[in-house]
Amino acid sequence: MVRLPEEIRPVLDSGIPAVMVTCSADGIPNVTVISQVYYVDETHAALSFQFFSKTIRNVRENPRAYVNVPDMGGHATWVLHLEFQHSETEGPVFEAMDMQIEAIASTTGMSGIFKLRAADIYRVVSVDKVPYAEWTAP
Numbered sequence: 001m002v003r004l005p006e007e008i009r010p011v012l013d014s015g016i017p018a019v020m021v022t023c024s025a026d027g028i029p030n031v032t033v034i035s036q037v038y039y040v041d042e043t044h045a046a047l048s049f050q051f052f053s054k055t056i057r058n059v060r061e062n063p064r065a066y067v068n069v070p071d072m073g074g075h076a077t078w079v080l081h082l083e084f085q086h087s088e089t090e091g092p093v094f095e096a097m098d099m100q101i102e103a104i105a106s107t108t109g110m111s112g113i114f115k116l117r118a119a120d121i122y123r124v125v126s127v128d129k130v131p132y133a134e135w136t137a138p
Helices: 006-012 053-061 092-107
Strands: 018-023 029-034 037-041 044-049 064-071 076-088 118-131
Touching (some): 006 064, 044 076, 044 092, 064 118
Antiparallel strands (some): 037 044, 064 076
């Protein structure tokens, strides 16, 4: 069983958007930016479902997804391979994510525009920390 490492917790709490990749049952990829990846427990993460009808359709057809979470302080990116399990529209995970979405929205001048429709719960299939390549001037 794959577990999220403790060092990923502050990265997920940073408020920096992540990139999510899904694929339809027909093999057509979709890439989108998501507001939030939330630590549920060692083996699960929740993704904010706000307005991504194509992404949600893909996940319902093919429950696998990849999420790229930037780790600015760690000079790396975390790549999570996830498998959709269920959606929550109430309860502690949903409430915590809803509060964070509103906090993100208010700091960006988008208060009242972002609306969490569901907290989509995913099982972690794999997790990798990929260091950024060092940049060197030409």
